[in-house]
Amino acid sequence: xxxxxxxxxxxxxxRSKVTxxxxxxxxxxxxxxxxxxxxxxxxxxxxRFGLLGTKANLAGLVAxxxxxxxxxxxxxxxxxxxxxxFIVAYVFGREYADGTAKNLLALPVAxxxxxxxxxIVAAVWWIVLVVxxxxxxxxxxxxLALPGFSTALAIGAVHDALLAAGISFLLxxxxxxxxxxxxxxxxPLGFALGMLAVGDVLxxxxxxxxxxxxxxxLFIGAVGQRVTALPATSYIVVALTFLAxxxxxxxxxxxxxxxx
Amino acid sequence: MxxxxxxxxxxxxxxxxxxxxxxxxxxxxxxxxIYGFLGRNGAGKTTxxxxxxxxxxxxxxxxxxxxxxxxxxSREVFSxxxxxxxxxxxxxxxxxxxNLDIQRRLTRAPHAAVEEAIEAMRLGEFAARRAGVLSLGNxxxxxxxxxxxHRPDVLVLDEPANALDPAGxxxxxxxxxxxxxxxxxxxxxxxxxxxxxxxxxxxxxxVSSGRLVEEIDREQLRGRERSHVEIxxxxxxxxxxxxxxxxxxxxxxxxxxxxxxDARDRVPEMxxxxxxxxxxxxxxxxxxxxxxxxxxxxxxxxx
Numbered sequence: 105x106x107x108x109x110x111x112x113x114x115x116x117x118x119r120s121k122v123t124x125x126x127x128x129x130x131x132x133x134x135x136x137x138x139x140x141x142x143x144x145x146x147x148x149x150x151x152r153f154g155l156l157g158t159k160a161n162l163a164g165l166v167a168x169x170x171x172x173x174x175x176x177x178x179x180x181x182x183x184x185x186x187x188x189x190f191i192v193a194y195v196f197g198r199e200y201a202d203g204t205a206k207n208l209l210a211l212p213v214a215x216x217x218x219x220x221x222x223x224i225v226a227a228v229w230w231i232v233l234v235v236x237x238x239x240x241x242x243x244x245x246x247x248l249a250l251p252g253f254s255t256a257l258a259i260g261a262v263h264d265a266l267l268a269a270g271i272s273f274l275l276x277x278x279x280x281x282x283x284x285x286x287x288x289x290x291x292p293l294g295f296a297l298g299m300l301a302v303g304d305v306l307x308x309x310x311x312x313x314x315x316x317x318x319x320x321x322l323f324i325g326a327v328g329q330r331v332t333a334l335p336a337t338s339y340i341v342v343a344l345t346f347l348a349x350x351x352x353x354x355x356x357x358x359x360x361x362x363x364x
Numbered sequence: 365m366x367x368x369x370x371x372x373x374x375x376x377x378x379x380x381x382x383x384x385x386x387x388x389x390x391x392x393x394x395x396x397x398i399y400g401f402l403g404r405n406g407a408g409k410t411t412x413x414x415x416x417x418x419x420x421x422x423x424x425x426x427x428x429x430x431x432x433x434x435x436x437x438s439r440e441v442f443s444x445x446x447x448x449x450x451x452x453x454x455x456x457x458x459x460x461x462x463n464l465d466i467q468r469r470l471t472r473a474p475h476a477a478v479e480e481a482i483e484a485m486r487l488g489e490f491a492a493r494r495a496g497v498l499s500l501g502n503x504x505x506x507x508x509x510x511x512x513x514h515r516p517d518v519l520v521l522d523e524p525a526n527a528l529d530p531a532g533x534x535x536x537x538x539x540x541x542x543x544x545x546x547x548x549x550x551x552x553x554x555x556x557x558x559x560x561x562x563x564x565x566x567x568x569x570x571v572s573s574g575r576l577v578e579e580i581d582r583e584q585l586r587g588r589e590r591s592h593v594e595i596x597x598x599x600x601x602x603x604x605x606x607x608x609x610x611x612x613x614x615x616x617x618x619x620x621x622x623x624x625x626d627a628r629d630r631v632p633e634m635x636x637x638x639x640x641x642x643x644x645x646x647x648x649x650x651x652x653x654x655x656x657x658x659x660x661x662x663x664x665x666x667x
Contacts, residue, residue: 108469115466119457203453207510210417211470212443215436358436361420 109217113195113225122194123229130187130233133179134241140175141167141248168252169245173261174325176241180234181268181324182300185275188230189296192276195222196283196353197292205287209357216354223280223350227273234269238262264324271320274342275299277349278316284356313338316345370395370518370550371416375425378411378574385411387574388425393552393567398544400565401554404663408574409554410450413522416552417447429518443471446511447520452503452527456496460487460506463495464513471514481509484539500527508536512543519543521553525560537564558659572663585658591628595638596621596647603643610637621647 117123145167165171199205208218242258278299283292303317312318319338371393378386386408393399403409414420416427418434427434432441454463464478482491485505490498495506504527511519519540525533541564543549555561561568568585570578597603600622604615607624612634614625627634628650638645 105472108472112466112469115462116455116458119455119462121457202456203451204455206414206419206449207453207467208470209419210438210442210445210447212439212441212472213470214439359421 105213106217106221109213110221110224113221114228116198117195117225117229120194120198122191126187126191126229127233127236130179130184130237131240133183134176134237134244137172137175137179137241138244138248140165141172141250167248167250169250169254169257170252172245172248172250173241173257176238177261177264177268177324180237180265181272181320184234184269185272185300185320186296187233188226188269188272188276189279189293191229192223192226192279193283193289193292193296195226196280197286197289200283200287201289215357219280219350219354219357223277226276226280230269230273230276234265238265268320268324271323271342274346275316275349277346277353279349281349281353281356284353284360314341316342368394369428370430371399371520371552372428373412373416373425376412376415376422376427377424378408378415378420379423384574386415386422389571389574389576391569391576393550395550396544396548397566398540398551398553398564400561400568401552401571402556402558402561402568402659403554403571404556407556407571407663409556409571410522411574412571413447413449413520413552413554416520417445417449419449443514444517445520446514446516446518447522448507448511448524449520449522452500452507454495454498454503454506454510457494459492459494460498460509461491463506464509467510467513473514477513477515481513484512485509486535501529501532504528505532515547517549519549519551519553521551523555524553525555525557533560540564570659570662577662592623592625592651593627593631593634594618594621594623594647594649594651595634595645597638598644598646602641603638606637606641606643607634610634612637 144165199208209215238261245253279292279296282295283289286292286295299317300321303312303315303321306312306315307318307322312322313335314337319334319342322338323334369392371391373389373391376386376389376391377384389408389412391399401409401412411420415422416429416434418427418436418438421436430441430444432438434441454460455466458466461478461482464481467473468475468478482488485508487502487505487509490502495503498506504524508521508524511521521540524536524540528536537560540551540553544551544566553561553565562582562585565582567579567581569576570580595603600617600620603622604617607615607622610633612624612627612630614627616623616625624634631648631650635645635648
């Protein structure tokens with residue numbers, strides 16, 4: 105029966121425009137970095153590109169694989185975290201926005217199966233997105249013929265991107281919970297943005313490793329000094345956030361009045 | 365709860381802040397009957413239906429459907445229940461057929477059930493169309509098809525005739541009647557339109573301000589049609605006394621006039637009694653109160 109529930113969730117995801125928009129959104133990231141690399145390799149071209157060129161030069165960028173891949177990690181880490189929040193907000197929030205949540209709750213299907221299948225669908229789509237974008241980044245990097253490539257560098261970049269993506273997913277159930285409580289898309293998106301902002305503030309106070317939404321930015325070096333290895337406490341904090349998010353979402357779907 | 369009872373509620377109560385939405389409702393819906401749950405907008409019909417389906421929890425009381433107490437963990441009983449709550453909704457990006465296939469998978473119905481439901485609700489022409497572009501009437505048909513798809517023993521339908529054209533209303537009425545009489549399906553349907561319920565329901569519960577104010581069968585409802593005579597008279601107080609002395613038992617003041625019940629055939633006698641008492645009669649008219657007026661009076665909106 106769970107397989108049937110899962111199949112319905114995949115059908116909904118596959119037929120949604122939002123799904124393909126998220127792929128488009130994330131795939132623009134490597135293209136953007138590649139454009140900057142292309143510009144900084146020739147200052148003459150930079151001038152013709154106006155502000156973008158000036159900004160790229162001012163940032164002190166150098167067009168090498170290490171720089172290119174560190175920027176990719178930033179995109180998958182921060183941009184991906186927001187995009188994943190958007191996916192989860194959509195997968196859960198659409199049932200309320202479309203008024204279909206009530207059709208799912210008086211069925212011969214346990215309500216927690218529906219929560220679980222939605223999280224699995226979001227996870228699968230998230231993995232597809234990250235893998236597709238990392239692969240795209242390597243293809244574009246190769247086409248640009250950037251200097252400084254090594255296998256160890258590539259493995260390190262893939263590891264970092266996947267770890268950042270994995271940590272981001274552990275925070276997703278909390279976003280799902282806010283979508284269920286807020287009955288729509290906007291509250292979970294607001295929540296995700298708010299948490300990132302709080303994470304940014306906390307990163308300057310030394311509390312980053314303790315706050316779930318600071319862990320990815322800390323790991324990829326988006327705030328403060330990049331850490332080479334995350335402390336165990338950070339893993340524990342995000343794991344607990346994951347479990348609490350799942351429990352809260354399941355409890356809300358089960359016990360909250362569905363009066364909408 | 366007897367073996368014949370399909371839906372039972374005991375002291376069902378739900379409060380939203382200061383508003384008592386449902387107040388101690390007791391229902392016993394029998395197997396195979398069509399039960400009309402009649403009330404004005406905001407009377408508590410949808411809240412009651414949501415509690416029947418476990419979508420919201422009662423503050424007090426309980427619900428049993430097919431002998432199972434309904435709660436957040438109720439599952440198997442819903443293999444036998446089809447429902448439509450409030451507005452017709454569907455996944456807008458999915459076609460009619462895909463929307464129904466989702467219901468088929470979630471209710472473990474056979475593959476053929478999708479085409480049968482499409483046929484039953486005459487949605488064949490729209491089966492490959494996205495639900496988002498359907499008219500309101502066809503969305504309602506899709507929601508009804510969704511409710512019927514797994515051949516439930518109990519149908520809980522909130523305003524099933526919403527958005528349907530007159531031909532659609534008749535079709536749905538005939539379909540529900542045949543499901544009830546030929547397949548023993550119990551239908552619990554809410555409506556705010558008395559005529560719709562009076563045409564179809566075997567029994568009618570009238571709800572007002574969250575309370576079940578009357579429960580009657582269709583024939584009894586017809587018998588509740590009342591008639592009275594409206595009288596315009598110079599002195600209503602003296603006129604009421606004169607009519608009372610002349611043997612008219614049910615007299616009500618109505619502004620500057622009177623209403624005399626059960627007196628439709630006694631107009632000449634009434635006139636003589638008033639004139640003999642020296643009163644000026646300015647008007648006299650027999651009035652037949654129809655079912656709508658009866659309903660409005662019961663639900664507190666009548667004159």
